[in-house]
Each structure stands twice: as C-alpha cells, then as structure tokens.
Amino acid sequence: MVPPPLSAQLKSYVSSTSDPFREGNVYRPDPIPVSHSVTAINRGNDWNASARALVNGEQLLVTDLYSTGLNTLAALRRLLEGRRPGDRDFSREREFRSEFQRASQNLLATVASHRLSLEKAPEIGWFSELYSDTPDFLLPFPQVQGLNSSWQWFVKGIEIPVLDRRLFPYYGTYFPTRFEHLELFDAWLQDYEGPRQLACDVGTGCGVLALQLAQAKFARVLATDSNPNAVESVQREIARQPASCPVEVQEADLFGAECEPLELIVFNPPWIRGAAHSPIDQAIYYDDTLFERFFDMARQRIAAEGRLVLLFSNLQQTADTSAPHPIQQELEGGGHFALVDCKRRQAKSASAKTKRRKRDPANEFVELWELAAR
Numbered sequence: 390m391v392p393p394p395l396s397a398q399l400k401s402y403v404s405s406t407s408d409p410f411r412e413g414n415v416y417r418p419d420p421i422p423v424s425h426s427v428t429a430i431n432r433g434n435d436w437n438a439s440a441r442a443l444v445n446g447e448q449l450l451v452t453d454l455y456s457t458g459l460n461t462l463a464a465l466r467r468l469l470e471g472r473r474p475g476d477r478d479f480s481r482e483r484e485f486r487s488e489f490q491r492a493s494q495n496l497l498a499t500v501a502s503h504r505l506s507l508e509k510a511p512e513i514g515w516f517s518e519l520y521s522d523t524p525d526f527l528l529p530f531p532q533v534q535g536l537n538s539s540w541q542w543f544v545k546g547i548e549i550p551v552l553d554r555r556l557f558p559y560y561g562t563y564f565p566t567r568f569e570h571l572e573l574f575d576a577w578l579q580d581y582e583g584p585r586q587l588a589c590d591v592g593t594g595c596g597v598l599a600l601q602l603a604q605a606k607f608a609r610v611l612a613t614d615s616n617p618n619a620v621e622s623v624q625r626e627i628a629r630q631p632a633s634c635p636v637e638v639q640e641a642d643l644f645g646a647e648c649e650p651l652e653l654i655v656f657n658p659p660w661i662r663g664a665a666h667s668p669i670d671q672a673i674y675y676d677d678t679l680f681e682r683f684f685d686m687a688r689q690r691i692a693a694e695g696r697l698v699l700l701f702s703n704l705q706q707t708a709d710t711s712a713p714h715p716i717q718q719e720l721e722g723g724g725h726f727a728l729v730d731c732k733r734r735q736a737k738s739a740s741a742k743t744k745r746r747k748r749d750p751a752n753e754f755v756e757l758w759e760l761a762a763r
Contacts, residue, residue: 420500420527421527427497432454440464443495444492458530462496473485503516505533511537515539552604558595559625564595569736569755573757581605584652585608589610590612591683592672593612594614596638602653612639613638613643619668652696661674696760700756704736720760727762
C-alpha cells in the first residue's frame with residue numbers, strides 16, 4: 390500500500406548553491422510556472438532539429454505524446470554521442486552526462502491537476518505526493534522520467550537479498566543496485582562478538598545497513614543522513630517493521646545528536662571523488678573534506694573498545710590510478726584509527742533494474758575495512 394501524502398512542509402531543490410537540508414522538508418524537482426514561455430513541439434516536429442535546439446539553449450514543450458519526449462531525448466543523445474566518437478573513459482563519460490543533462494533540461498512537459506498532460510503517459514503518484522501545494526506546473530522531461538522510475542521503485546519495492554525482503558525507497562533516496570559489499574558486511578556481522586547495545590549507521594540512504602544491524606540484534610541502531618528524503622524513506626521503512634524495531638533515524642551531517650559512546654560505527658561512504666549537485670549525489674560523490682571530517686568525528690564518538698567498519702571500493706582508483714585511497718590515507722597518516730582487518734571481493738555488474746551507468750567490474754573490488762581507535 391502506498392503511504393498517504395506528506396503532511397510535512399515541502400521544499401524545492403534548485404541547484405547546488407541552495408540549501409536542501411532544512412529540517413522537516415523533503416526536496417523535489419523545482420516546478421516551473423505554467424505561464425513560462427516556451428516553444429511547443431509534437432510528433433510532427435523533426436526530432437533531430439529539436440535536439441539541436443535543446444543544445445542551443447531553446448526550451449521546448451512536448452504537447453502530444455509521452456513518446457515524443459522520449460524520442461526527442463533519444464535524438465539528443467545520438468547528437469551528443471556523435472560529437473564524441475569512440476569509447477568514453479570515466480572522465481569523458483562524466484563530461485557527456487553533464488552536457489546531456491544541461492541540454493535535456495530544456496525539454497519540458499506539463500503537469501495539470503497532478504497528472505502528466507500527455508497521451509499514453511504513465512501515472513506518477515509523486516505529483517500529488519510532492520506537489521500538494523502546486524497542482525499545475527511544468528517540469529523538465531528528464532525530471533519526469535526520474536519521478537516515474539522512482540515511483541515504480543517506491544510502489545513495487547527493491548529486493549534486498551541480505552535482508553530477505555523488499556525496501557520501498559522514497560523519491561530522491563539512494564538505494565543499492567549491487568550487493569557484494571552488503572554481503573561482506575553480513576558475513577562480518579555473523580562473526581562479530583562485540584557488545585550490541587548501540588550502533589550507528591552513518592549516511593544510511595534507504596536504511597539497508599541499519600536494518601542489517603537490527604537483524605543482528607543490536608539493542609539500538611542510530612541511522613543518520615543529511616538527505617531529508619532519505620530520512621523520510623527510513624522513517625517509512627521503520628513504520629513497516631515490527632513495533633520492536635530498534636532503528637532511530639535523524640537528519641544530520643555525519644553523526645546525529647546521540648552523546649553515548651558508539652560501540653559500532655558503520656559507514657558506506659560515496660565511492661567516487663567529485664562534486665555533488667543534489668542531495669542524492671552526496672551518496673555517490675565525495676569531496677576533499679569528507680573523510681577527514683568523518684574520521685575526526687568518529688574518533689570522538691567511538692567507544693574505547695569500539696569498532697569502525699567502512700564499506701568502500703577501489704572504483705575511483707580504477708578510473709584514476711593516481712587518486713589517493715582515503716581510508717589508506719587515514720591509516721598511514723591520519724592518526725585516529727588503526728587497521729584490524731580488510732576484506733575484499735570482486736565487484737559484479739549492477740542490477741538490471743538500474744539505469745545508472747553500467748561499469749565494467751573486471752578490476753573493481755568492494756572492500757570492508759574494520760578499524761579500531763588508536
């Protein structure tokens with residue numbers, strides 16, 4: 390059953406310069422007023438000509454079929470790919486995606502009375518859920534596609550093998566599409582012999598690690614995330630659990646307000662170095678300050694005999710062999726933590742359910758780092 394619409398105040402996420410983290414809000418694609426002046430297109434327009442117009446910065450409004458928008462974006466992709474022939478490495482792939490995103494945001498669709506005003510368009514429940522204050526507006530077509538995919542995941546759920554159940558990620562919440570790192574953690578938990586009174590899952594996303602800790606019989610599990618949509622997502626998952634579920638969720642940058650020493654800290658940080666342009670991006674890209682801040686705060690919060698577990702990958706190093714490994718940097722010179730153990734497993738391909746870029750996992754390994762305070 391789909392949960393009822395939010396009663397919380399809503400907020401739009403506009404750009405990387407705005408603040409999407411005000412407590413009590415979730416973020417959503419920014420609605421564009423219907424009065425906004427744009428050029429109408431339909432199935433009679435040449436898709437290739439429309440693609441060129443998008444690249445040149447002209448805003449186009451799809452007025453007939455949902456498929457017109459899909460075909461126009463497909464033509465845009467072909468146009469941009471034609472300008473970058475040959476194989477794209479990791480860096481060139483990111484440049485292509487950035488260029489495609491800029492141009493594709495110029496293709497718009499109309500939402501009227503919380504429904505997409507296009508023939509053969511999918512039903513997207515997020516329009517009434519996220520825009521209860523705005524029934525009529527325009528949205529970039531890629532945002533519509535993202536809302537549609539997210540709604541399907543939210544309604545149907547995502548099977549999480551280590552939990553032996555489905556999770557229903559809320560819009561704008563990161564969820565795993567590969568599970569080797571979660572399997573590593575599951576195996577580690579089975580061998581864990583430390584105390585199980587209080588654990589913290591930092592950057593919980595859709596809550597997988599927090600629920601694994603709950604399965605492992607921790608008395609209390611604190612789950613934190615700076616993304617308000619992730620907090621909303623985990624709160625809804627907790628509501629689906631038995632009343633005895635020990636998970637508590639807080640919106641926080643890294644660590645929450647809990648003052649007790651933490652016996653176990655778990656962190657599945659972003660795996661790629663780069664700039665985040667939305668809250669969900671912060672689950673994918675890390676900046677130059679993240680790990681230094683995390684290790685410093687973790688050292689203050691961990692119990693004397695506690696353990697710190699990080700789930701990571703050498704993905705960044707496969708793309709750039711000169712890139713430093715942030716956990717190894719801490720062990721070699723950070724001074725906060727010492728290595729207890731490190732386990733690695735070769736990565737597999739991403740789930741077929743995701744539309745995120747499929748990476749070649751031949752040289753990628755997921756890692757579980759177990760550390761103790763110095």
